[in-house]
Amino acid sequence: MQNNSPPLRVSIIGFGAVGQGVATLLQDLPHVEVVAVADSRGVALTPNLGTLLSRKRAGRPIANSDLTALEVIRTIEHDIVVEVTPTNIENGEPGLTHMREAIKNRRSIVTSNKGPLVVAFHELVQLARENDVALRYEATVGGAMPIINLVRETLAGNRILDIMGVLNGTCNYILTRMAEEALDYDQVLSEAQDMGIAEADPTYDVMGIDTASKVVILANSFFDKNVTYADVAVTGIDRITPDALRLAHQRGFAIKLIGEVQELTVSPKMIPIGHPLNVGGTLNAASILTDHAGEITVAGKGAGSIETASAIVSDILSIQKERC
Amino acid sequence: MRISMDLELQDIPGQLIHVLAPISELSGNIMSIVHHHDKKTFRNTVPVYVIFDIEEQKLEELKEKLEERGITIVRIGKMRLRARTHILLIGHIIHTDLRETVDHIDGTGFAEVQDLSLSMPAIDGPSSAVVTIMATGIGELKRAISMLRDVAEKKDLLMIEPIEERSTIGGVAYAEQ
Numbered sequence: 014m015q016n017n018s019p020p021l022r023v024s025i026i027g028f029g030a031v032g033q034g035v036a037t038l039l040q041d042l043p044h045v046e047v048v049a050v051a052d053s054r055g056v057a058l059t060p061n062l063g064t065l066l067s068r069k070r071a072g073r074p075i076a077n078s079d080l081t082a083l084e085v086i087r088t089i090e091h092d093i094v095v096e097v098t099p100t101n102i103e104n105g106e107p108g109l110t111h112m113r114e115a116i117k118n119r120r121s122i123v124t125s126n127k128g129p130l131v132v133a134f135h136e137l138v139q140l141a142r143e144n145d146v147a148l149r150y151e152a153t154v155g156g157a158m159p160i161i162n163l164v165r166e167t168l169a170g171n172r173i174l175d176i177m178g179v180l181n182g183t184c185n186y187i188l189t190r191m192a193e194e195a196l197d198y199d200q201v202l203s204e205a206q207d208m209g210i211a212e213a214d215p216t217y218d219v220m221g222i223d224t225a226s227k228v229v230i231l232a233n234s235f236f237d238k239n240v241t242y243a244d245v246a247v248t249g250i251d252r253i254t255p256d257a258l259r260l261a262h263q264r265g266f267a268i269k270l271i272g273e274v275q276e277l278t279v280s281p282k283m284i285p286i287g288h289p290l291n292v293g294g295t296l297n298a299a300s301i302l303t304d305h306a307g308e309i310t311v312a313g314k315g316a317g318s319i320e321t322a323s324a325i326v327s328d329i330l331s332i333q334k335e336r337c
Numbered sequence: 338m339r340i341s342m343d344l345e346l347q348d349i350p351g352q353l354i355h356v357l358a359p360i361s362e363l364s365g366n367i368m369s370i371v372h373h374h375d376k377k378t379f380r381n382t383v384p385v386y387v388i389f390d391i392e393e394q395k396l397e398e399l400k401e402k403l404e405e406r407g408i409t410i411v412r413i414g415k416m417r418l419r420a421r422t423h424i425l426l427i428g429h430i431i432h433t434d435l436r437e438t439v440d441h442i443d444g445t446g447f448a449e450v451q452d453l454s455l456s457m458p459a460i461d462g463p464s465s466a467v468v469t470i471m472a473t474g475i476g477e478l479k480r481a482i483s484m485l486r487d488v489a490e491k492k493d494l495l496m497i498e499p500i501e502e503r504s505t506i507g508g509v510a511y512a513e514q
């Protein structure tokens with residue numbers, strides 16, 4: 014890497030699981046400088062990442078300034094805003110304001126936050142184009158599993174005919190356990206909550222909302238569509254029974270929550286047991302149907318602090334490469 | 338084997354028994370009969386369309402028996418069920434609702450419910466069923482599936498279908514036989 018080029022200056026907006034993962038990985042990257050980190054309570058300027066991570070893990074405040082996250086985005090000179098605040102698919106906030114302001118101030122964006130992209134995809138893409146900055150969001154779909162950049166870059170010579178996938182690790186874990194242990198939905202859900210795989214309020218995952226958000230992002234990215242959450246027909250996994258899983262298995266099928274991008278649907282579907290989308294546990298998988306390369310299936314960890322952060326760091330490094 | 342037949346009967350009462358009796362004598366199983374009273378032919382006969390299952394080697398004997406009884410066989414179709422799928426249903430499945438749909442699918446002449454298994458529900462719990470459908474082709478199979486989908490919607494059942502194969506025409510799960 015060009016040692017004589019100035020370091021890439023980055024802010025991390027949101028310091029939860031993903032933000033901390035990003036900070037951990039950026040500690041080892043010499044040519045990236047973190048100028049500020051924000052959580053919901055305040056902002057740390059020019060932080061020492063090691064110290065900041067220990068403070069946060071100890072439950073202590075990280076702020077060392079009276080700036081807000083938005084003021085950091087507007088006034089602190091830097092190149093990339095890593096937007097990793099919580100997802101809100103109704104109004105996209107606070108991420109949407111963060112992103113609009115970042116782009117207007119000519120900073121690139123790397124994000125794992127689906128909300129702003131579900132609510133205002135084309136507005137943000139257009140704004141980024143007008144301001145000549147990058148908007149990269151590999152981590153929003155499938156966490157560490159490569160899909161956005163895979164389709165956009167590696168499969169560039171192909172027309173993408175369809176994408177379908179297992180895009181929510183929580184649902185996949187629940188269905189996998191129900192099938193393996195012949196347990197009821199409610200039992201496995203509370204087990205998943207105990208293990209931290211499902212949220213205390215699991216609605217967003219189990220009702221298919223998270224999967225639908227990813228379908229929206231993929232549809233807008235690759236299928237020339239202009240859709241939002243309301244355009245997706247969504248059915249969750251909460252009515253699935255161990256009996257249904259057993260009956261399916263006897264006939265050679267697994268049941269998975271499948272997002273279908275061309276169709277704009279999310280619903281439980283039967284897939285043949287030998288099908289490459291039949292991944293277990295919390296894994297995600299997506300199969301991409303192309304005109305020349307045929308069908309390509311990828312699988313990987315759909316969530317997790319460091320896993321998701323790795324996708325963010327890879328987007329940061331791509332931006333760095335582009336500007337060299 | 339499933340057979341469809343276009344027949345012509347004389348327009349006098351009691352003729353239908355001449356169709357039904359030989360089929361059941363040869364252990365055939367009638368799926369559907371459509372009697373077109375309103376479409377009398379110029380020969381003053383009434384067209385009848387019947388679908389039934391029968392062992393293939395008994396078909397010749399059946400033809401003879403029908404002709405002996407003065408029935409005109411206009412056309413015989415042998416259905417080959419080449420496409421197959423399984424559909425899961427979950428909810429408060431009432432057997433009679435499902436039975437009606439199964440009969441409806443069996444009566445189409447292009448699709449057949451091969452198997453229907455219903456799990457025993459826990460008390461007050463939802464039951465789960467799997468329905469195996471075969472049809473003469475992918476398009477016909479999809480029509481049969483949509484009949485099932487109508488029932489699922491009306492009765493608030495969760496219906497789980499196999500994913501569609503995209504790399505070839507048709508479906509992975511819609512195995513062609």
Ligand SMILES: NC(=O)c1ccc[n+]([C@@H]2O[C@H](COP(=O)([O-])OP(=O)(O)OC[C@H]3O[C@@H](n4cnc5c(N)ncnc54)[C@H](OP(=O)(O)O)[C@@H]3O)[C@@H](O)[C@H]2O)c1
Nearest residue numbers: 027028029030031052053097098099100107125126316317
């Ligand atoms: N976790 C995963 O594996 C994963 C995978 C893929 C995508 N994502 C997405 O990535 C994003 C981050 O996820 P996460 O798991 O890291 O969430 P999280 O643990 O809930 O962290 C969210 C962080 O955002 C901060 N925050 C909230 N409002 C803010 C505001 N107005 N200004 C600045 N910071 C604010 C929170 O502050 P406090 O610390 O003060 O509460 C917290 O540090 C979400 O959009 C999520 O959907 C997560």
